[in-house]
Amino acid sequence: MSNGKGANAAETSSQMTLKECLDECMEALDLFLNNHFSESLERLRPRVNESMYHALIYATVLEMQAMMTFQPDDISNAGNTMKSAQEVCQRFRRKSPGLANKSAGESLTEVQLHAEVCYAECQLQRAALTFLQDENMVSFIKGGIKVRNSYLIYKDLHTFIKSHNCLKGSSHVHLEGGISFGIGAFNLTLSLFPPRILKVLEFAGFSGDKEYGLSLLHDGATGVNLRSMLCALLLLCYYTFLTFILGRTGEGEVAEAERLLKPFRLRYPRGAIFLFFAGRTEEIKGNIDEAIALFEDGCKAQQAWKQFHHMCYWELMWCFTYKRAWKMAYFYADLLSQESRWSKAMYVYMKAAYLSMLPKDEARPFGEDEVDLFRQVPTFKQKIAGKSPPTEKFAIRKARRYKAPHPVKLPVPVLEMMYMWNGFSMISKRPELTEGMMQTLVEAERTLLESPENQYSVDDRCLIHLLKGLCFKNQGLLQAAEECFNKVCSSEKKIKFDHYLVPNSLVELSLLYIDRGRRDEAIKLLHKTKQNYKDYSMESRTQFRVHAALAKLKADPGDDEDTRL
Known part of the structure; x- marks a missing residue:
């Protein structure tokens, strides 16, 4: 100029x-x-x-x-x-x-x-x-x-902003906030992806630096700038959702989420977004009743955007699941199936799953029948970027057995889906909730033993073993948990349909080994899971968990080195 x-x-x-x-x-x-x-x-x-x-x-x-x-x-x-x-x-x-x-x-x-x-x-x-x-x-x-x-x-x-060319004007703090958001988001997000997925997206050579990304986002969230909300929301999503989907249950994530929320809760005490994340942090801590109250407050706080309600309904459904209040959980799944377009196949599947957990002679809400609902699930299939969401695919596959004139009942469909969302970690701090889930699994196991052998018997027994192993782990009975996971792995050649059970049991076994100080054995199992198993249900989520575990152990020589932005 x-x-x-x-x-x-x-x-x-x-x-x-x-x-x-x-x-x-x-x-x-x-x-x-x-x-x-x-x-x-x-x-x-x-x-x-x-x-x-x-x-x-x-x-x-x-x-x-x-x-x-x-x-x-x-x-x-x-x-x-x-x-x-x-x-x-x-x-x-x-x-x-x-x-x-x-x-x-x-x-x-x-x-x-x-x-x-x-x-x-x-x-x-x-x-x-x-x-x-x-x-x-x-x-x-x-x-x-x-x-x-x-x-x-x-x-x-x-x-450029680090060079001598950069002119620092009066609004530079907003510029820095925008760059912190962008660079932070890329580093954090890319760090979560296994290298083979990054290569498909043409990000070969960049796996991101998670800690650097988190640091930049924290800088952006705690400063007074236009992107502070976006930085905070991304961090809250990471600490309260992504880390748990990836199988982590660290105290640090909850503490960070609470620290981030505190100033926003003070400034926006009735802000629906922050009530939602406050509920999520209580849920993670195992304070289910407190979480329910916050999600309900989030719904009451505003009526303009019903979509916020749907986020709360989803969490309320799981909160009542942890309490084994099947009819209340069904109620929220039903609301979602009527009001939300996000995944009707999933919502209808969950409705059917909750009804299937009730005793045969107990009245069903609205006179609905779980078999009819399971049969409807495939009709609600949707596609995003040409593909059905993995959770929908999983629900549709599980519902297939109800196509038969006299279907073999799914043993514990609610608990199985709860595992897919890492729900067992949510109840790990509440012994009475874990004990309740164990009772449900023992009853389901007894029913399987008393039923005639069929083509699903081995798969169903292995599912029970996997979920019992998670309950034993929550109870600190690590040897019993290890035996359960090993039972699944030893049945690999007999499993006919649910091929996801073995790689997931290997992941759970490796995480158990980490807890028991058997690091080298854990690494070996994680590499085995990564390299030997393909084309099973929810594979991407399992591979993300493997990547997260190996990154935590800093023990994956097969991956590209991290290259920070």
Whole structure:
């Protein structure tokens, strides 16, 4: 730029405009977090065609709504709005490409730097919508390209703001927050993926640095900047969901989640989002009644976005599952099947599963019949990026046996699905809940022994062994747990349908060995699981757990070395 007074005045004006935009967007986010969703959008809407930040935040709110409703029209509208936001950002970007390699004379203005980070964020969010919008692999590849492009912009930005070329304007804290979110999110997310999946996504050579990603996200979440909420939400999702799906049960994750939540709970005491995560942390701690109260409060806190209710219903369903209150759990599965589009096949399967846990002579709610419900499950199959979600595939496979005129009953379908969501770790601190599950398993085992032998008998017995092993582990009876897992592994050649049982039993056995200080044996079993078993139900989730366990042990020479962004 020229050094004339006119240029300086224009630059100053630009900075003021940027600050005003950021201040107004912060106010809109504040409304959003206080459950004033419509007012938040109204505050943003007038400037979506002229302000990159108004455009980005407006589209982000619509995307959050679309991902919760799962309505095709909402997804399409959010996608178009995010595309428009990206076009607004493009108008503020420097015309020539590249960031970090430019000479000092070509240094970017503050507005241009903010345009880069907003553009990258639009790319990333459009990728997420692309994965949801179309039912083919071309869509998946397009989404992958958007992710990669976003990744490269963030990488260049990160290098550039550390160089002497970077101009630190009055809104630099928001720029740093955006980069912390982007680089942190990529490092954390990529660290969770096994290398073979990264190669498919064309991220070969980058497996991410988890601790570095967490550190950047914490910096972003605890600072006063526009992305602090996004950083906090991503961290809360990681600490309260991803770590548990990956099989971890560490105290550290819960403590970190509580530390993150504390300032947000004080500022937004009735904020539905934070009530939900507070409920989730209590659930993880085994405080099921406290969790139920918080999820119910989350539903009462606002009525504008029913999608928040659905998130709470899902958790309430599991909370009542842990208490073996089958009819209450059924009630929430039924609500979800009627109101939520996320996975009707899963919800109907869970309804049938809960009814199947009731005594034969007990009245069924609404006169529904579990056999009829199980038979309906395949009719609700959906596809995302050309593929059915793994949990839906699993539910449909399990429901297949009810196609027969006189079907063989699934022994403990609720407890089996509870295992898939790592629910046994949720009750590990509550001996009475584990004891209740053990009673259910012993009764199911007795029923199997008293029933005529059939084609499912070995599979069903092995499932009982796996789940009993988890209960024994919760009770500290590690030798008994080991024997249960070994019984499954020794039956490998006899299993006809549920081939997932052996690799998962090997993973549980390896985790048990880690607890007992048998590190080398654990590593051997994890490698065996990783290399010897393919094409079984929920394979990706099991492989993620293997990757997480090996990463924790720092013992996987077969993987690419981590390369930090």
